[in-house]
Amino acid sequence: MADRRTAIMEAAARLIARRGVRGLRIEELAAEAEVSNGLIYYHFKDRAGVLRATLEFINVRAERHTREHVAAEHLADPRTVLEQTLLLEFQDTAEVREHTTAWGELRASAMFDDLLRTDLAEATRVWDHEVADLIADVVPGLKAAVALAAAQRLTALLEGLSGRWLSGGLTVDRARELILAAIDLELTQLAK
Secondary structure (H helix, E strand, C coil): CHHHHHHHHHHHHHHHHHHCCCCCCHHHHHHHHCCCHHHHHHHHCCHHHHHHHHHHHHHHHHHHHHHHHHHHCCCCCHHHHHHHHHHHHHCCCHHHHHHHHHHHHHHHHHCCCHHHHHHHHHHHHHHHHHHHHHHHHHCCCCCHHHHHHHHHHHHHHHHHHHHHHHCCCCCHHHHHHHHHHHHHHHHHHHHC
């Protein structure tokens, strides 16, 4: 069963990335995942459940990928861990493009959907606090609120740069340069 649930989540992320949230239809999702409509309703209850689960699925995958990369590279320097954590959002791979695009589509839909907005706000809050913790590792003794504000600026910038990269407004290399420059500016200011 878990493999089918994963197949449904992967298919949902693909469809949302290609057609947006409004374009996600249970029948098409079932066909894409090669499962029955009934199985989707069994696992997720309704379309809103699919959207919420897809958001969580994308977040879990991104967190796991980041953790595995940091561990595989044996990154120990706090600044390098911070930089790599944010740079991993700009990988020119099908999975990262798909998940980042789906995240953007879910974010846009959350503006009009209270349940999705709540879930997205929580996911964003967790992401901001994770980045704030990384910043605090780089600048010891930093007040939590100051680290959080810096994290919020960096993650918001990252999302904007991702949108521009994915829509062709920036190259992936330029997006990476800009996020590294922003990290440098934030850390320089925080160290004062």
